[in-house]
Amino acid sequence: MTHHAHDPHGPVTRAGETADETLEHAAQGHEDGHGHGGVGKYLLVFAALCGLTTMSFLTYSSFWPWRDEPHVGWAFMMAVSCTKAMLVVLFFMHVLWEANWKYVLTIPAAMMAVFLAIMLVPDVGLRNRMVAQERALHMARQSDVRLLQQAAEAKLLSDQAH
Amino acid sequence: MNASAISIPHDPDHHGGDHGHHGHVTLQYQPGLPLSKGKLIMWLFLSTEIMFFAALLGSYVVLRFGAAVWPKPHHVHLSEPIGAFNTFVLICSSVTIVLALEAARANKTGLAKMWMVLTLALGTLFLGVKAFEYQAKFSHGIYPWSPRSRVFEKPDLYYGSAVRARLGEPAMIDRLKELDETPEDKLSPEEISARRRLKQVREMVASPDQQPFDLAVVADQVMPLPADGAGAHGGHGPHGLNDTFPWLKLPAVIPGGNMWASTYFFLTGFHAIHVLVGLIVFAILLLYRLGPKRAGMIENAGLYWHFVDLVWIFLFPLLYLF
Numbered sequence: 001m002t003h004h005a006h007d008p009h010g011p012v013t014r015a016g017e018t019a020d021e022t023l024e025h026a027a028q029g030h031e032d033g034h035g036h037g038g039v040g041k042y043l044l045v046f047a048a049l050c051g052l053t054t055m056s057f058l059t060y061s062s063f064w065p066w067r068d069e070p071h072v073g074w075a076f077m078m079a080v081s082c083t084k085a086m087l088v089v090l091f092f093m094h095v096l097w098e099a100n101w102k103y104v105l106t107i108p109a110a111m112m113a114v115f116l117a118i119m120l121v122p123d124v125g126l127r128n129r130m131v132a133q134e135r136a137l138h139m140a141r142q143s144d145v146r147l148l149q150q151a152a153e154a155k156l157l158s159d160q161a162h
Numbered sequence: 163m164n165a166s167a168i169s170i171p172h173d174p175d176h177h178g179g180d181h182g183h184h185g186h187v188t189l190q191y192q193p194g195l196p197l198s199k200g201k202l203i204m205w206l207f208l209s210t211e212i213m214f215f216a217a218l219l220g221s222y223v224v225l226r227f228g229a230a231v232w233p234k235p236h237h238v239h240l241s242e243p244i245g246a247f248n249t250f251v252l253i254c255s256s257v258t259i260v261l262a263l264e265a266a267r268a269n270k271t272g273l274a275k276m277w278m279v280l281t282l283a284l285g286t287l288f289l290g291v292k293a294f295e296y297q298a299k300f301s302h303g304i305y306p307w308s309p310r311s312r313v314f315e316k317p318d319l320y321y322g323s324a325v326r327a328r329l330g331e332p333a334m335i336d337r338l339k340e341l342d343e344t345p346e347d348k349l350s351p352e353e354i355s356a357r358r359r360l361k362q363v364r365e366m367v368a369s370p371d372q373q374p375f376d377l378a379v380v381a382d383q384v385m386p387l388p389a390d391g392a393g394a395h396g397g398h399g400p401h402g403l404n405d406t407f408p409w410l411k412l413p414a415v416i417p418g419g420n421m422w423a424s425t426y427f428f429l430t431g432f433h434a435i436h437v438l439v440g441l442i443v444f445a446i447l448l449l450y451r452l453g454p455k456r457a458g459m460i461e462n463a464g465l466y467w468h469f470v471d472l473v474w475i476f477l478f479p480l481l482y483l484f
Contacts, residue, residue, distance in 0.1 A: 039261065042261065043257070046254075049253045050250065057242070057483075060482075060483055074484060077483055080479070085476070088468050092257075092468045093465055098197075099197075101197060105209045109209035109213055112213050113216030113220070124228055125225075138315065138316075138318075140316045140417035142231055144231065144315070144316040144317065145417050147374075148378050148387055148417070149387075151379045151382040152387070152389070
């Protein structure tokens with residue numbers, strides 16, 4: 001009964017060693033074992049991350065054609081962010097080369113994260129659907145923004161008068 | 163592990179490494195998960211962190227899209243280029259920590275130390291930029307405070323009375339008198355204009371027949387909200403009285419500004435605490451010889467650091483560009 005680095009269940013501990021020690025050995029000789037990593041690959045990922053950051057920054061520049069449609073920009077930025085996150089997780093955090101335990105730890109946590117956000121919607125997200133009159137009096141509304149804009153335009157007129 | 167329970171005949175093909183008490187015994191121990199204890203703990207911790215930051219980010223998104231009004235990034239003096247620069251800094255630091263790990267595995271201890279120092283420097287740079295940004299918010303009266311910062315939600319009577327109260331403080335009365343008595347040749351043209359407008363503001367908030375629109379004019383004079391097109395490229399919009407006379411510190415109006423400040427400081431604050439913890443870990447790691455023996459430690463610290471980077475990857479567009 002011998003053990004291989006290519007065992008589908010991950011490395012098997014050598015006799016007389018703890019799991020940590022075996023993995024340390026595996027880490028030392030990982031070039032022949034998995035053949036992942038490599039400075040070139042990391043730099044490629046780095047370039048991709050920089051390119052993607054520039055892309056999401058594009059939505060802020062005047063070149064972005066959908067300035068009047070914020071939802072297009074939001075969807076685009078979230079897509080870019082998810083791509084960046086996947087690159088970091090897969091390559092920098094080495095998840096691409098990990099055994100199947102990665103699903104056990106990440107998928108339930110990710111599902112909980114999504115549920116957490118959804119559970120906030122009824123109480124927090126929809127809090128302004130029906131509000132008490134007192135709160136309606138004191139909360140900021142779109143009409144306040146318009147009022148301030150009108151005030152700004154009025155000031156411009158008075159400046160010209162002087 | 164007690165090896166004496168099972169006894170297996172000696173296998174001549176077995177390749178050494180058995181220095182156990184019972185020379186003839188060969189045991190294989192299959193760990194529950196094929197990863198080291200440290201890495202397992204780190205990943206368990208990170209899965210709780212995923213939920214922690216998901217709760218924060220989820221609350222932010224839900225609060226933001228449920229709000230009647232949410233300030234535009236330039237209403238709250240956020241600079242998109244600075245945010246993008248910080249994103250770049252964190253991505254660079256993620257690369258340097260990965261390179262430190264590679265160098266340590268290849269037993270290039272000097273190189274590993276160099277990359278680690280660079281990571282530490284980049285993380286510190288990130289925190290420095292963050293501190294600069296916080297300072298810009300504080301100077302505009304935007305900070306999390308109970309019941310409110312210097313930011314008011316709307317130009318209503320409460321706002322008017324807050325401006326009146328500030329102008330009526332004894333120290334303020336002296337300062338305003340001093341300003342009124344300063345001859346015009348000692349003031350810049352901007353200050354002369356601002357002094358004239360401040361006088362109007364003082365009359366408006368004290369006037370007995372004050373109209374609701376007057377208070378909107380006051381708010382606009384104190385700290386104008388940049389128009390949609392104007393301030394979009396980091397250029398400074400119209401200067402308010404608070405900008406011309408920083409000692410004035412008059413209450414300002416940013417619709418939705420208080421909720422924005424709470425979420426902004428909560429999210430970036432927790433992220434900054436995580437960055438700080440990472441920097442402390444790197445500083446401790448620098449005390450060691452960063453060879454293959456420490457590769458596991460560097461890898462775990464790196465996992466944490468990449469996660470911090472990951473959070474910022476989502477924070478940047480959500481806070482600066484949405």
